Amino acid sequence: MSDDPVLFMDVRIAIEAFELTVEHELPLTGVTALFGHSGSGKTTLLRVFAGLERGAKGRVAFNGEVWQKTSPDPFFLPPEQRAVGYVFQDARLFPHLTVAGNLAFAEQRASGRGHPIKRDAVVARFGLEPLLARNPTTLSGGERQRVAIARALVTRPRLLLMDEPLSALDARRRAEILPYIARLPAEFGVPVIYVTHAVDEVAYLADSMIVLSEGRKVADGPVAETLARLDLGPATGRFEAGVVLEASVARHDKAFRLTELALGHAALFVPLIDAPAGTAVRLRVRARDVALAIRRPEEISSRNILEGRILEIVEEPETAFAETLLDVDGGRIRARVTRQAVSDLQLTVGAKVFAVIKSISLAGGVSTLVAAADGDV
């Protein structure tokens, strides 16, 4: 869409020994992940967008509206005039007000510049009705974050900034709240910038991503493409590294409780999911869950074997491993194998291989999130 807002940044900020320098023009559609390890500067950058870092130098502009600049004429638009919502890692609900009071605080100060979000719609969407009279200090972590997201929405923000809102929650609570966040742009008409260090959250939520490492932007682009890049190495994580694939539900096998997914012309099997045929699903396949074979393995328990060609091999001389990128029908897959295997199997760029996928997780697109399959298919 051409009328999507654009966030322009050319910022430098030094906090003690740490220095962040990022120049980027970010089209705001759906959810953009700001991804990096702790200390990469992602939270600092988000705070710059919100106007919470007055020491930031350079320029930030939203759709041509300058939010701050240090030259030629220094200008700083304070956070309360940016019409931006912010969800903090620690929720930061006001303890002297009830949940309803917290929402009213935000509603009374709503900018009116964003999508006309109704308080009642937000309360209903986040199931806050039973919590309205409660004091925030009596809420659970998950409830607190739901209220914090709702509170940010009723200010009618033009942009919603979220700083690892789920990091303090256990896997179950995270899985409960993730679908709410994924649907915010479509449901409430607000683009989201989401800070996280969790690849599974990126895979589930985001359409595009920016990867930060040590205060620098090292990559940006659509999630599927960026996660498939091998050159980012540690920036996208080794243990959690993997790709995102777009597939669709083909049919269900009720007897074996499996669902067959179509990826290009290939078939993949996952434990039965609750979605009609044709539903688009997003899959996440971790590099360490993929093994490679020269010939199609037979008499093997793994159901998911894809034929492909090697596009890239990056050996890590300091470890036992090599990262490989494969072109398969319908997408790209990363496989993390030993360097010894690369040598023994004589794997080279262009070689035909079979990828044996030991585990697939559904990353989004279906109403019930299966965080991870209980067994590998």
Next chain:
Amino acid sequence: MPELGPVLLTLALASITTLLLLIIGTPLAWWLAYTRSRFKPVIEAVTALPLVLPPTVLGFYLLVLFSPNASLGSFWVTVTGTTLAFSFTGLVLASIVYSLPFMVQPLQTAFEAVGREPLEAAATLGASPRDAFFTVAAPMATRGFITASVLTFAHTIGEFGVVLMVGGNIPGRTKVISIAIYEHVETLNYAEAHTLSAGLLIFSFAVLLAIYALNRRAPLHVG
């Protein structure tokens, strides 16, 4: 029946001092709680001085400052036609200096406990700094305000040395309870001294008890 003059005068002095210190002390405590200025320790030390200085030292310098020969004293005479020394206004000024740490320190602690976080949250919700002070920081620091006000009020009631130096002993103008007690003892009027002393003792105990009881309770909630 004890003489009511000194009692009423003392209550008036303590009330006015507390009110004025709320107005002066709040921004000062706010600044001390949130500033990153390197002058913060200097200002903190100056604010705490009245805690450690003998009241006579403080009173002496204030008296010097109030003298019609000094700049402040002569300015006051020019503007109002009266002197600051040995006047009720002079007592109020002296009490403000004397009780300053009792207002500023509890408030500073309360603001530091509130922290920057809720204020940042308020800003992202569209609240200006002034709005955030009145609707977030002040309500969250309610107990700090109560503690500071009560301590300031009680401390002003109990002052003696500064009053003696700056105010003297003029009935209806500067003769507060502590001075009255001193005078009763000097004239061997022990019965009157007892009445006033016991009153002050009970009052002080009640105030401290109220504060400690308040501090034991769960944080205040409103709204």
